[in-house]
Every structure is written in structure tokens, then in C-alpha cells.
Amino acid sequence: MCGIVGILGQEPVADRLLDGLKRLEYRGYDSAGICTVHGGDFDRRRAPGKLKNLAQRLAEEPLPGDSGIAHTRWATHGAPTVDNAHPHIVGDVVLVHNGIIENFKPLRDELLAEGREFKSQTDTEVVAHLIAREIERGAEPRAALAAVLPRLHGAFALGVMVRTHPDLLLGARLGAPLTVGYGDGENFLGSDALALAPLTQRIAYLEEGDWVAITRDEVEIYDRDNQRVTRPIVNSGASGQLMDKGNHRHFMQKEIYEQPVVVAQTLRSYLRPLEAQVALPDIEFDLSSVERVVVVACGTASYVGMIGKYWIEQLARIPVEVDVASEYRYRDPVLLPNTLGLVISQSGETADTLAALRHMKAAGVTTGGIINVPTSSMAREVDLLLPTHAGPEIGVASTKAFTCQLAVMAALATNLARAKGRLADEADVVEHLQHVPEAMSMALAHDAEIEAMAPKIAAARDVLYLGRGPEFPLALEGALKLKEISYIHAEGYASGEMKHGPIALIDEQVPLIVIAPSGPLFDKTVSNMQEAQARGAQVVLISDAEGIAQAGENTIATIEMPKVHPLIAPLVYAVPVQLLAYHVAVAKGTDVDQPRNLAKSVTVE
Template identity: 75%
Template sequence: MCGIVGIVGAEPVAERLLEALRRLEYRGYDSAGICTATPEGLDRRRASGKLGNLAARLQAEPLAGLTGIAHTRWATHGAPTEDNAHPHIVGGVSLVHNGIIENFRPLREELIAEGRVFTSQTDTEVVGHLLAREVERGASPEAAVAAVLPQLRGAFALAILFADHPDMLIGARLGAPLVLGHGDGESYLGSDAIALAPLTQRIAYLEDGDWAVLTRDGVTVRDADGRVVERPAVASGVVSASIDKGNYRHFMLKEIHEQPIVVAQTLGSYLRAVEEQVALPAMDADLSRISRVVIVACGTASYVGLIGKYWIERFARIPVEVDVASEFRYRDPVLDPSMLGIVVSQSGETADTLAALRHMKSAGLTTAGIVNVPSSSMAREVDLLLPTHAGPEIGVASTKAFTCQLAVMASLATMLARLRGLLSAADEAEIVRHLGEAPAAINAALAHDADIEAIGRRIMGARDVLYLGRGADYPLAMEGALKLKEISYIHAEGYAAGEMKHGPIALIDEHVPLIVIAPSGPWFEKTISNMHEAAARGAQVILISDARGIADAGEGPIATIEMPEVHPLIAPIVYSVPVQLLAYHVAVAKGTDVDQPRNLAKSVTVE
């Protein structure tokens, strides 16, 4: 959730730390802070709220120092106040933390019983007191860290400064990502490669249990057993240019409009247009013998899994289960090595999904990961990496990552069908042609932005909104409702159209907009029948369909959003655009913070 960056530098670091935080602000924006180590001791600036508040504080009160740590916070323990903001300082120790210390309460009680005084409500301060206690007993920084880490339970990434060692920084990780950066006479630490891109392209990934000592001369890494280990340096591949919105008002709008390009890039790595075939990366496992598929994900990515269930079962005829990752392990699922486990995650670090992946691997499953960050923990741990090539997604509400995940899922379903001998060459060629049409169809959908903006202004005052869809468009209805909830704070729900008369229709009146996703195709007539049932009871119906569907629907909708006519296979990919734009324009009309909605952050690395 939170963003961490640290520098052991050859020149003052405060401004560079602030710039790195700007690249990490998508990870948390409740508060932020920077602490530097100088020969005179530790010096710190913190501010609650957005990063601009910290920037103003630094301008008024600059920080000196060649070594420093910085943090942008998404609150887990304690309100987003300055007292709870990181970095924390306890005695001669300062630290920042991403994750959750699950056993912080008994540790805190133990420390209070010893007479130690806490100044925040955070779990992080417990770690500071444990480290400070070791230092006060005469331990070196390395010995203090080695003594404290085994006492901590949970998931964490830490960056630690010591007042008596201003030319050194220590980082540690367990369950939360942490990246090392190698420079000329400098060393760096960050939550991800994006933060370090302007500083270095030579990075290394710490593994679970690792902790590292950073100096200007280099980095020493130890594993959970204290042994010195090598973590190979690789090229990060992340552009160092500033991440900006270009000519767009918000990152979310920019990322919505990037979808024709990034979906084309993603499909380009899976489709062989000349041969009219799908190709996946090579792997050792034989996917033709898979007996069952289980897909695990959170939030938007879980709706990719539900749409994938329709595709895999239709084309490959393999039974598919879809689980919300936060529930997966706790229902004690029945697993066996003949199954394929698929995880879907934009960041590749989502804590619940990563834990589910490890649970599947421990049961002997072959695993695949649909992931946007090829250097992430999930990407490194799955048997088959299926990258999405969406590029950095800064807006908290996922858009382009979602459509790229769908593109990969459709490709995987096609490949599974071919491996099982269920697709003729002609059938596969037809699927490849339809998938290849998706980028142009997305571009055509974007042409209706102005019409969708007008509809957004029309429904902005609603307290409740319902979405309907059938077949693979049912999960898309849930995704549309989630988007609206995330950024406009309007209560919204997505339903299977046929379920309306089994309860939800009781909610319908003239104040409730009903968004109906109904491309012309096999489920159109039944969906429109359900639409008319709701319209007859006063629902303010907004129909999303193609020209043929809008004409056939007749009277009933108060507004329509016309989409290009597409094959049912790619309809969920193309129809993602209007539900994204509708949520965006409602949020803009209401004046909410589109890119950084309240209580949410981009990379969820806590359970």
C-alpha cells in the first residue's frame, strides 16, 4: 500500500526523495514524510494529506543530509495525522514501513510495561522501539536488525536510519516488495522500480526474509538465516521520464484512452496474425491434461476471472472455479496437482492473491499469472507468466490493466481449447481475427466520450445505481458498479439480468438509474426483456448496445450509448470503455478525487 524510498547519496537527498515519492503517490496519499541523517543527527519533515503539503513544508524548512528515507502512507493503524505519519523516530532510530505487523499489540504492551512511551497509534512505532532498545543495549545497527526481525509477524517492508551511522541505510522485507538500486557511489531502496527509475536502471529484488545494508560503496544482502547472499542486478526497464497526465485532466482518463494501444500491444505478444494462431510462453507443464482451473484474484481482477470462466468453459470445456483471494485459503479448497491455478493481479504484489498463489503451489498445482509487472513477486513465482503489457497504471481505479487482462485471458482460453483438440484451425483463425479487431473497436467506443459525459452529468445526483448484464457481460456489470463506487462514492450494484425479479427489482423507482449492458447477440432478447420489466416500474434506463441492439430495444431507455457491433467474444473488452467513462464523468461532475479516491490505494500489499 505505502510507498518507500531511501538513498545513501553522494549529494543532498531531500529533493530526490520528494521526487521519488511523487512517482509512488499512487501507493498512498494519507500523509507523507522524509527523514535525513546528518553528522548532527536525524532531521524530519512530515505532513498529513497529499504530497503537496509535504512539498510546501520542505520549501519552508529545507532538509540537509546525504542519506535519507521517505514515505507516502495509506493508513492501516491510526488516523492519517502528522503524528501517525512516517518516518517515525524513536531515540536514535528512524524508520518507514509498508505492511502490517500482526503481533504489534503484545509487543507494544511489553514495551509500555518497560516504561517506553509511544507517540503514535501505528504498528510501525513498535518496530522503532524494538530497534532502539537493542541499540541502547550496545548493539550495532546490523545486530539490532538481526535481533528484531525474528520477533515480527505479518508482512512488511522496512527502511531504517541510525543517527550514529549517517552513511548507512538498512532495508528488510517479508511479504511486501522492496527493490535495491545500484548507482555510482550511491545506493538506493524503493517499494518498486518506478521510484528508482530516475536514479538508476540497475536494480535487484530482495526475496522474502532478506535484509540489506546499503552504503555508498555498495550493498550487502543477508537472508532470513543471516547468511550473506547475492541478489543479481538486472535492468529495470522502467522509463525514468516523469509520469504525467499529458494533455488529460486525470491519469484515469489518460489510461482509458491508452487502451487501444496497450490492448494491441498485449494481443501482439499472444497472437500470430500470419499463422492465425495463439501462442503462449514456453513452459514445462502439459496444459492439455488439466482437469480443472481455479482463478484467484481481488476486486477488478476477480471480474476478469469471472469473464474468463465463461471463455474457458465455452472453448476448452474445462470446469472453472473463481475465488476472491481473501477468502480462498480460508474455505480449505479441494486442490490436486491435476489443476491449473491462475492468479490475476495488476501489481503482482497483491497480498491476498500472492498468499493464494503460494497455497496453490504448496498443493502441487501448475500455476499461471496474468500480471502487469514482470518483475513482481507473482511473476517470479508462477510456472507460466502471462504478462499484460499495459504499462504503469497510476489511477487507483483500474482501467487499461483490466482490458489487457481480459485480452490475455481470452488468449489463454483459446490456447487451452487448441491443446485439448477442441478447436479446428478455422475456428482458431476466427477467434484470432476477432481478438485482432478489439483495439479498433475500443477506439470506436472512445469516440462516444462526449455523449457519455452528458449522461454522467444527468445521473450524478443518484444515490443508488444498478447495472445489468447476462453471460460474460454480467461480471462486466459488477465491474461497472465497482468503478462507480470507487471514484464517485455512489452506491452501485451489478446483477445478472435474470436475477432482477428475484429481489433487486424492489429497489427500482424513478430515482434509480439502471445501466443495461446488452450487445446484440445470443443473450440480447432476454436482457432487453428484463430491461423493460424495470422500465415499467420507473427505472431510468441507460442502454449500452450497438446500433442494431438500440433499434431492436424499442422504447424504454432515457438514454443510449452506442457501441460498435462486435463479436460476443470481445464484447466485454470493448464494453469496458463506456462503463469506465461513465464512472469517470459522474465522478468529475461530482467533484471527487478521480485518481486518488478516498480510503483506496493502488497496490494492496496488506491482507
């Protein structure tokens, strides 16, 4: 959510700043801007909408200057207009900001009372005014920033330049990620390593409360107490190439198709086939001491937690609680001894989940994290990092990150079961998990028939999804995917709950997507499905050949999956659920990779 790139260079920087913004498009945004320092003055271009609009402005009015800052904005305070787009200029200060300043209103009122004028509706402009005021009172830029930071409440990453100091770039972070890049005679600032990858591989991650003063030759990092500190310089390993869709129409489609490979990569780091064992990274605590698991996550990641609840409770007989991260701290949860607090996040920077993690750590809870970015804030703070290996996920709607998280969750459930002495046949589990990539490839083979049936769903106003057991959270995920990218209202339900209210919604205009692999719960799911069919529901049944043969009549479509063990069914059945949402969105003509109002990395509460 929002993105920052700053460069103190040795040659014109506008093109490189724009390239950095392109690499941050995956975060989601609705306006963008660049400001350079040239000839002792600021020069700025801003545009609402996609980066192509900013690129067009730059083509018409090129930006000179060998230093500058750039930003993609996801609107919080104020609509996505030119005036609200970053960078904001106030006096001698130009500033970009990710996050939310929660106390901006009293600060703004204070500044208005002094007669200061605002040109935007944003909370960000308040920060620019505060720093500009300090400089007008005689403060040097570093001192001005240090004086303002304690007054800001909320979450922020800041990039700041001062007209009278064109060779200085300032940054600060609290609750939002910010990275320093080290070059040769030039240095950089960015929201993440991916933004800086073409510029440098040598980076340092600012820690909570840090602020930084960057020149072309030196980087000075200070902690929240304004003490000079050293943060380790690491090799980012991020690719300098812009992400490419290859032969695919959208990144989401490409990432759906990558799943057999990236899930195999993820499982390879956890499976030991020769020893018939599912392994975890080195653990500094005893898994057998875990008496309770609390999973905290947002959106799609929370559904991974719900599926994990079924697996851990069935395999290890350990009670599991799953919480939505945005609610977790605020309900004052009871944290018992011998609890494993597990966070799940693709980016490792999700603000609500990060706050929940810190809440658990402050209470003395042992923590673990299923995370795709090993250098992220969460990855650095958990006691046990369980990495996924999905690679960068550009499409806002999560696909390959979801299934890789499920693969790691299955590995954790297996290890907890072994630690508790309840794992009957680990070799059997290893065999089933090894079969996942092949089964996912078989599921992908049905892409064309899913595309052919998508227009039937695209015409609907409302869609319901049903599932039982671990397929219930998958129904929730299917409904979320459809909502996210097609803008069709959709809801997921446990099949047995249909009679307790949702069946009132059923008529001939409501498609019903039923996720029902054959097995112990199949007959009950089909019974609920048939109750809906009797009331005119247009059913799409996703099952294996056995299930379709038994219950495929009177449906508008069936999608046949390979016959798989119940443990791995959620990973395999995720594929048709994702493909259906994708093709419905394409049929409707929506922006699949960057759906309206959404951001990939939600770094504000």
C-alpha cells in the first residue's frame, strides 16, 4: 500500500524513479508523482490513476535533476486527485508518506491557527508543514525531522528533501517498512528491496522508530532516541528485472499457473523423502510443550489459518483459535502459557498482523510466522520463521502465496502431531504432500472448460459458495476472490448452515459453487446442495470423478478434480476456485491485477 523511491544520483533520476514506481505497482495505488531538485528548486509532476498517466506527463514535460523522490499513493485522507497526490511541497520541504497520521486533525488545527494554508485534504501535508515550520525557525533539516517525529501518532514511512540541501535525503519509519540502498557515489531510499533492485543489491532495513540521513557518500541511521546506530547491510537478492507476464494475459493468471512449481519449491524445503519425514527449520523451543495455537492473519491468510485449524486439531489434537488480526488486540485476548502464536502474511508487513504479533510477544507468547518475505518485519521478529517460497506475487488477489502458505501449514501440523506422539504414519503424509504439484497440474488442465462456463457466473449479481470441513474456508476464499476481482457480491458458507438462513437467498438467478471432494463429508454436502437445487439454484459442482458421477446431474456445470487425499484437497481445489474468479473477472472486463480500492500490502490499520 503506497510506495516510496528516493535517489541521490550522479545523472538524471526521473526515469529511474518511474521504474522504481513500476516495481511497486503490486502494492496498489490510485495516484502517483515525482519531484526532483534542479537548479536550486523543486520540479514536480503528479497524476491521478495509473502510472501510464504520470509517464505521459513526463513525456510531455521531462523532469531534469539528479536527485528526487517518487510515490504511489493509495488514498486514505482525500480523494485520488492531483492536489492530494504526493510528493507534497511546503516551503522548502518536499515530502512523501506511506501510512496514516492518526492525530493529523489536532496538528492541522494547530497549524491553521497559525495562519498556515493547506493545498490538499491529506494527513501527509501536515507533516510537511511541521518540518517546514521547524526549518523556518532556523533548524537544520536533520534536527527538524528529529523534532517532528515524536509528535506523529500512527504508522508512517517518510521520504523528505529540502530545497536548500539538494544533496540530502531524509527518511523515517514507524509501523511501515523502509529500506536504504547503498550505491557507488549514490544512495537510495525505498519501500522495499524490490523497488531498489535495479539500483543496488546492498541494502539495510530500518528498524522501528529509525530515521536516516542520506548523502551520496554516507548513510547515517538514528534510532528513536536520536542515537547513531548501525543496521546490517545485506544482499537483497531481489531481481533487477521488472516482473514479466510472459505469455499470460495477467499476472494473476501467470501466478495461478506457477503454483505447481512454487508449491514444489516450498515443499522441497520441508520434506525429507529419504527419511520419510516432514522437517521444520531449527526450533529453539520444544514443540511438544505447545498446548494451544493462536493463528492471527488477515483476508486470504486468515483462511489458511482456518484450514490449518482443521489439520492441527485432527492430526495433533491441539486446540486452535483463529483470529482476524484487525480485531485481535482490541478484544483483549486471553493469552495462556504454552501457546504458540502463529502469524501468516505474504508481505510480512501487514500492519494489523504485525501489531498482533507484537502484542503476543509483549505477553511472553512464543511466536511463529508463515511468511513469504524473509527480510520483512514479521520474519525478523518471530521466534520461528516458516518461510514460503512463492517468489514475488504481483497480482493483488493472492493465489500462489495462499497455496504455499497451506503447504507450510501442513508441514507445521505434521510436526506438531509428531511432537505430541500422535502421528501414526509420517511416510504416508510425505507421500501425499509429494503428490500436490502433480495434482495441481492436473487441476490446471481444466482451465479451458472453466473459462467456457465463466460467462454464466459473470451475469450473476450474487454468488454463493458451499463447503464442509477444510473446504468451508476454501468456500470463503472462493467468495473473497470473486468479490475482489469481479466486484460480484459473493458469500461462502459451511454447507450445513444453508438451512439456517442463507437458503432464503436462493433462486434461479443465484449460482451456487459447491466444493465437494468425495469422502466422508460428501453425502452431507450433496444433501445441502440438493436442497438448494430444489429451490432453483444454478449449481456448479467441483468434485472428483466419483463425486461427479454420484451428484453431477441437474448442475449447470461440473469441474472434475483428480482424486486426492483429504489432507491435500484444499491445495488442489484452490486452483479451480482461483481460475473461476479469474475468468469471471476477465469476462466482466475488470482490472484483474489491480482491482479498484485494493492494495497488495496493507501497511495501515
